[in-house]
Amino acid sequence: MHAIRIEKHGGPEVMHWTELPDPTPAPGEALVRLGVAGVNYMDIGARTQGGPGWAAPTVLGVEGTGYVTALGDGVRGLAVGDRVAWFYHPGSYAELLAVPADSLVKVPDGVDDETAAALMVQGLTASHLSTETYPIGPGDTAVVHAAAGGVGQLLTQMVKARGGDVIGLVSREEKSAAAKEAGADHVLVHSGGGFEGRIKELTGGRGADVVYDGGGADTFRSSQLALRPHGVHAYYGPFMGVPTLRPTDLPNSILLTYPVVHHHVATREALVRRTGEVFDLVLAGRLTPQVGGRYPLADAARAHADLESRRTTGKLLLLP
Incomplete structure (x- = not known):
């Protein structure tokens, strides 16, 4: 699989489309094929400054939607083929991710992949x-x-x-x-x-x-x-x-x-409840994220440059 990886901290030029081994889900994890990844200002901070959990080399990104392709031992409540979203999983700019099952929420019918990805951090x-x-x-x-x-x-x-x-x-x-x-x-x-x-x-x-x-x-x-x-x-x-x-x-x-x-969704119960409340607003027609730009995942550096320019509006998304 491929991912956006940095070897050192710096500008968008440090982001590289890198081939990496496919991950294998550990006990309690699900293997997810990326559908859409979201771009956030915290990604720029991770790229430029690092910080706890962001020592280089690392794969950027923290949110997205995707499809479960395999389950590690002990996972309950998920099945292969489920459409899921996650709020904070470092390394989300990747074609495949091994994500703790407790960090995943199912995306309801009526909420498309792009909408769900746009809501997980910013929503x-x-x-x-x-x-x-x-x-x-x-x-x-x-x-x-x-x-x-x-x-x-x-x-x-x-x-x-x-x-x-x-x-x-x-x-x-x-x-x-x-x-x-x-x-x-x-x-x-x-x-x-x-x-x-x-x-x-x-x-x-x-x-x-x-x-x-x-x-x-x-x-x-x-x-x-x-x-x-x-x-x-x-x-x-x-x-x-x-x-x-x-x-x-x-x-x-x-x-x-x-x-x-993170204090808003500090527990599994809070994550499920709060994302459910946000998804309900979408389904009721009271919340509609506006997508300001769609980029190939391999071109994530351009999305970062555009976001830093402050000329974008709405949410920027990466598509594999």
Whole structure:
């Protein structure tokens, strides 16, 4: 089989289409033939910076959909031919994967392979942000950074499904249409900070209830100043830079949180339940991931370069 492997950390040029031995499922694992792999900013961080579990050489990628072709000893609840998806399995940019069975969920009829792959990381991230991080209710106002991106579009749709209003932030005017199509009530074009005044105007001087901030260090302070007293700043942009601050720097008694999506699906039961909730939104017509680009798996380096350019919208997918 072939996979996208790096021998060292660096730019897209370190990604190579490499022939590797076919994996064999160990006890408790299923062998899966890849159908679709998703591209995420965490993949870029793994490629450029490494980190726990990402020492080079390694195969990139963490999510996808596929078809079970063999089962290791002790696997229950799965059968050869099942269509499955996984949320976090390092090495997902590969034609074949041996995945722990507990990390796999069955994809329901009515949810196609591309949709399922587009939802496993970014959909669960949006679910985490809009439920456990700050449970959106009717009348709440949420500011969504990168509202034309994969997480941003899904998060906007989930906020609207829960009765909230969305002020979307985009970096370029040409991205405004994608944010509006996802359901944003207002769209502001900002490449950095300085947007807090407009948000205060749009909320009648009160400020937003929550800011979902994946924008990085450049937007950190403005996100906090845009909040109402006791509002929530949900900062989930570590690969964009991690600011430092003193607790006394926080304005308006706001609450600062660093949501980690793994805590949303920390158990097998939670993974099945949360993915089921996301799939149900799709089946009900309330959630539709927008695919911003499809690339051959062998051309994953181009997908990474396009994502880093910040000119893409929606979700980028890799097809074997």
